[in-house]
Amino acid sequence: MFQASIVIVEDDVMMSEVLSLYLKKEGYDVKTFESAEKAWVHIQKHFPTLLLLDVNLPGQTGFELAKKYREVYLDGVLIFLSGNSAIEEKLTGFLVGGDDYITKPFDIEELLARxxxxxxxxxxxxxAKPKDLMNIGSLQLDLRTKTVFKNQQEVLLFVKEKKLLFFLAKNYDQVFSADDLFEMIWGLDSEAELKTVAVHISNLRKKIELDPKRPEYLHTVRGFGYKFFYQAH
Structure with a gap:
């Protein structure tokens, strides 16, 4: 069942609270942030359905946050809120991936309708989309056909490499120890050695990372294990 989650990024606390109140009354799951930096930490882990972005924020602007978001995720709705009604400003909003641009002050009922x-x-x-597609950065993972594409070119992986990659990707940003991964992918009765996990991680990095020594997807969490995570630059 489709359930919309909304992130509001607005440094005007009173406006943020009013928007949050109205949206929660409509049944949406709403989170609010006063800066792009704080919002980005949340967005990378929870993939909201809609971002309601103030353009002028302390630190990074709403445009900068939107650009980072669109570099990683093509899905989701981006709506800008701004006191600037200049056509150049609006065009910038659409060029960085915005779906709508609403000028302040605005009527709350019109905003809700939009x-x-x-x-x-x-x-x-x-x-309408296949449920088993993951688009993250330059990678596309098809969970149904178990195929991997990088920059629209298929990446050829061995069975265990695929199982390892898909398991980590489906558990996005969760850390798993080498023991956990060995049990999940190879099984406790396997004759393989525990170090095979590190070997497969290394091989995967060579195949999917731009620079295997500075991985963008398969990260080592020192003292704990590995996780799949991507952060736009």
């Missing part, structure tokens, strides 16, 4: 329209479109898109 959000509902965008979310209906997003729901239709999500329901």
């Amino acid at each position: 959000i509902k329209v965008h979310l209906r479109k997003e729901q239709a898109l999500q329901e």
Whole structure:
């Protein structure tokens, strides 16, 4: 069942609280942040359905956050809020991946109506898309066909490499020890050695990473294990 989650990034605390109140009354799961940096930490882990972004924020702007978001995720709705009604500003918003641009001050009922329209479109898109596709950075993982593409070119992986990659990707940003991964992928009765996990991680990095020595996807968490995580630059 489609359930929309909304992230509001707005440094005007009162406006943020009012927007959050109205949206929660509509049944949406809402999180609020006062800066792009704090919002980005949350966004990378929870993939909200819609971002409601103030353009002028302390530190990174809403445009900068939107650009980072679109570099990683093509899905999701981006709506900008701004006191600047200049056409150049609006065009910038659409160029960095925005779906709508609303000028302050605005009518809250109009904003809610626009959000509902965008979310209906997003729901239709999500329901029409294959459920087993993951698009992250330059990688596309098809969980159904068990195929991996990098920059639209298929990456040839051995069976255990695929199982390891897909397991970590499906458990995005979760850390697993080498023992955990060995048990999950090879099984406790396997005659392979524990070090085979590190070997397979190394081989995967050579195949999917731009620079295996500075991995963007398969990260080592020292003292704990490995995780799949991507952060836009």
